[in-house]
Amino acid sequence: xxxxxxxxxxxxxxxxxxxxxxxxxxxxxxxxxxxxxxxxxxxxxxxxxxxxxxxxxxxxxxxxxxxxxxxxxxxxxxxxxxxxxxxxxxxxxxxxxxxxxxxxxxxxxxxxxxxxxxxxxxxxxxxxxxxxxxxxxxxxxxxxxxxxxxxxxxxxxxxxxxxxxxxxxxxxxxxxxxxxxxxxxxxxxxxxxxxxxx
Amino acid sequence: xxxxxxxxxxxxxxxxxxxxxxxxxxxxxxxxxxxxxxxxxxxxxxxxxxxxxxxxxxxxxxxxxxxxxxxxxxxxxxxxxxxxxxxxxxxxxxxxxxxxxxxxxxxxxxxxxxxxxxxxxxxxxxxxxxxxxxxxxxxxxxxxxxxxxxxxxxxxxxxxxxxxxxxxxxxxxxxxxxxxxxxxxxxxxxxxxxxxxxxxxxxxxxxxxxxxxxxxxxxxxxxxxxxxxxxxxxxxxxxxxxxxxxxxxxxxxxxxxxxxxxxxxxxxxxxxxxxxxxxxxxxxxxxxxxxxxxxxxxxxxxxxxxxxxxxxxxxxxxxxxxxxxxxxxxxxxxxxxxxxxxxxxxxxxxxxxxxxxxxxxxxxxxxxxxxxxx
Numbered sequence: 001x002x003x004x005x006x007x008x009x010x011x012x013x014x015x016x017x018x019x020x021x022x023x024x025x026x027x028x029x030x031x032x033x034x035x036x037x038x039x040x041x042x043x044x045x046x047x048x049x050x051x052x053x054x055x056x057x058x059x060x061x062x063x064x065x066x067x068x069x070x071x072x073x074x075x076x077x078x079x080x081x082x083x084x085x086x087x088x089x090x091x092x093x094x095x096x097x098x099x100x101x102x103x104x105x106x107x108x109x110x111x112x113x114x115x116x117x118x119x120x121x122x123x124x125x126x127x128x129x130x131x132x133x134x135x136x137x138x139x140x141x142x143x144x145x146x147x148x149x150x151x152x153x154x155x156x157x158x159x160x161x162x163x164x165x166x167x168x169x170x171x172x173x174x175x176x177x178x179x180x181x182x183x184x185x186x187x188x189x190x191x192x193x194x195x196x197x198x
Numbered sequence: 199x200x201x202x203x204x205x206x207x208x209x210x211x212x213x214x215x216x217x218x219x220x221x222x223x224x225x226x227x228x229x230x231x232x233x234x235x236x237x238x239x240x241x242x243x244x245x246x247x248x249x250x251x252x253x254x255x256x257x258x259x260x261x262x263x264x265x266x267x268x269x270x271x272x273x274x275x276x277x278x279x280x281x282x283x284x285x286x287x288x289x290x291x292x293x294x295x296x297x298x299x300x301x302x303x304x305x306x307x308x309x310x311x312x313x314x315x316x317x318x319x320x321x322x323x324x325x326x327x328x329x330x331x332x333x334x335x336x337x338x339x340x341x342x343x344x345x346x347x348x349x350x351x352x353x354x355x356x357x358x359x360x361x362x363x364x365x366x367x368x369x370x371x372x373x374x375x376x377x378x379x380x381x382x383x384x385x386x387x388x389x390x391x392x393x394x395x396x397x398x399x400x401x402x403x404x405x406x407x408x409x410x411x412x413x414x415x416x417x418x419x420x421x422x423x424x425x426x427x428x429x430x431x432x433x434x435x436x437x438x439x440x441x442x443x444x445x446x447x448x449x450x451x452x453x454x455x456x457x458x459x460x461x462x463x464x465x466x467x468x469x470x471x472x473x474x475x476x477x478x479x480x481x482x483x484x485x486x487x488x489x490x491x492x493x494x495x496x497x498x499x500x501x502x503x504x505x506x507x508x509x510x511x512x513x514x515x516x517x518x519x520x521x522x523x524x525x526x527x528x529x530x531x532x533x534x535x536x537x538x539x540x541x542x543x544x545x546x547x548x549x550x551x552x553x554x555x556x557x558x559x560x561x562x563x564x565x566x567x568x569x570x571x572x
Contacts (some may be wrong), residue, residue, distance in 0.1 A: 057565030061536045071525040
């Protein structure tokens with residue numbers, strides 16, 4: 001289980017209606033079901049992973065978040081979770097807007113491209129960074145829109161959504177991000193976790 | 199007929215008002231069951247058959263002596279596990295395996311109905327089958343399952359009886375028959391009508407059958423059940439028991455021979471007038487129109503858990519038409535899962551041994567049953 005799952009779970013109220021976008025093999029869905037008794041649905045693009053979810057008794061729709069969120073009416077869910085996939089979309093702006101249309105709130109996690117290891121990797125090797133959380137080569141990575149924690153905060157002002165809570169994950173420890181420590185968290189945070197609203 | 203001895207029949211006494219306006223009562227509904235109903239009566243699954251199916255879902259069909267049409271999916275330890283669930287399937291009204299249909303005698307005229315039989319709809323079919331629940335004392339089914347026209351019945355059933363099932367699995371189907379679907383059905387009907395033996399539907403009186411027309415109808419339909427890739431891989435341009443083309447119109451190619459065979463075996467087991475009536479019922483199916491253009495309204499009163507399955511190479515009821523059902527369900531916040539199964543076997547995939555399909559079906563049913571849904 002990914003270390004951020006516990007953090008995501010802490011951000012969600014009990015018995016809430018939740019959509020997990022890009023739900024993968026359903027590990028987070030199961031975790032939320034057990035811990036928060038949520039009414040949870042998932043969307044997943046991989047047929048194989050949809051099968052895994054079905055085998056776990058989870059309600060999952062095979063689909064692409066970029067096109068298939070359309071089918072949900074406004075405010076269908078209290079929370080919509082998008083875990084480490086924003087960077088893989090052709091148009092992250094549309095995806096964020098869609099998340100906040102179908103959900104009252106969204107929880108978005110992003111692998112931080114501003115992390116010091118990433119920066120050093122590029123600085124000293126002069127090649128596209130490859131780290132534990134970003135294991136692909138530039139030519140086969142699904143991550144076409146990488147951003148940093150700072151970028152995401154900036155993005156919230158540009159496309160106009162509120163960041164209700166922002167957290168950084170450093171060595172499996174979670175800490176708040178605020179204006180005064182943003183530069184520090186942007187350098188050391190491996191993952192940014194944001195609870196956002198319209 | 200000795201065949202009839204193997205057919206279980208419920209005589210439905212309650213009047214049923216058909217969509218065409220006529221009312222029928224005391225009509226036979228032929229059915230078969232597999233497995234056993236548990237003490238709580240909460241393990242029943244109603245399976246709906248497709249156009250040319252019947253109530254003999256699995257095991258050896260006592261009439262045709264062949265495997266039941268869904269033997270891959272239904273049986274001991276299979277996806278629809280008869281060790282666990284009580285499976286019920288009825289022959290649709292309009293059919294020819296014992297249920298009230300055009301080959302039955304009209305009590306008023308003492309003659310076989312033929313085309314005097316009332317035109318029936320998918321709605322009429324499910325309204326006839328709901329009587330099976332009372333008959334078995336089942337308050338709520340665990341699931342309703344069906345592919346193709348069976349899937350249409352699943353959708354119609356849940357719209358008519360939103361609280362009569364805990365789960366629903368429409369497979370490879372549509373909420374509204376498309377122009378292309380109607381066109382292929384019309385081709386089949388015209389093939390039957392063009393057979394001189396059909397005699398405006400009165401062939402029974404003359405003791406003949408429009409076998410040529412019915413065989414052509416089946417051949418045309420059979421092509422729509424397969425994919426281009428599947429056909430190409432199985433037959434290609436392979437020749438039938440010959441080394442070279444014969445410069446004639448015999449079946450030179452294996453695909454020709456295969457289709458002719460499919461046509462010929464079909465006429466032995468199916469009634470031409472039933473084929474007309476059932477294809478008509480499919481063509482008239484338009485759940486979107488029944489709910490004034492908003493399919494979601496068909497599902498707004500149900501709490502049932504849905505699982506929708508389509509197949510990549512199915513061009514008769516393509517994935518998008520199945521997804522439209524998912525979209526309509528999501529619009530009313532229904533509990534719906536969806537998967538598209540990779541297969542090059544076309545629409546027929548739901549009847550075949552497609553491991554990913556059978557696995558998904560089994561997992562959905564078994565996990566849902568364990569959940570003890572209300």
